[in-house]
Amino acid sequence: MAGNLNKVFLLGNLTRDPELRHTAQGTSVANFSIAVNRTYKGNDGDFKKETSYFNIIVWGKTGENCAKFLSKGRPVLVEGRLQNRSYETQDGQKRTITEIVADNVQFLGSASGRDAMDEGTAGGDDVGFAADFSPADDDDAVPF
Secondary structure (H helix, E strand, O other), rough: OOOOOEEEEEEEOOOOOEEEEEEEOOOOEEEEEEEEEEEEOOOOEEEEEEEEEEEEEHHHHHHHHHHHOOOOOEEEEEEEEEEEEEEOOOOOEEEEEEEEEEEEEEEEEOOOOHHHOEEEEOOOOOOOOOHOOOOHOOHHHHOO
């Protein structure tokens, strides 16, 4: 019997700065969108460029790190799942949208004013930039 799988990997650039909000219970949630480009050869033999836009939702400490370290134009690798959400507009029309709920967000490129060594990750409860981590910070993090 076959199982189910809902997994997405997207590599793109932020189209806007992340927005950080908090639920009534105090849980952090960030949202932003990314643009993903695709180049292909059309029937006329010319190369064409197509851009798709995706809304990303990031919960908890991961979302806080995204809001703190990411900005418009920054490249990221997003790992997560697709989720459909329904809502009603102010004029009473029902809408359904598909979003990506991120489990991990890998910061790519360099932030303004930082060199290439300052690439980072915001997955799970990881924090900040990889360059800020040292095994001395956490004995449990040593892989051997």
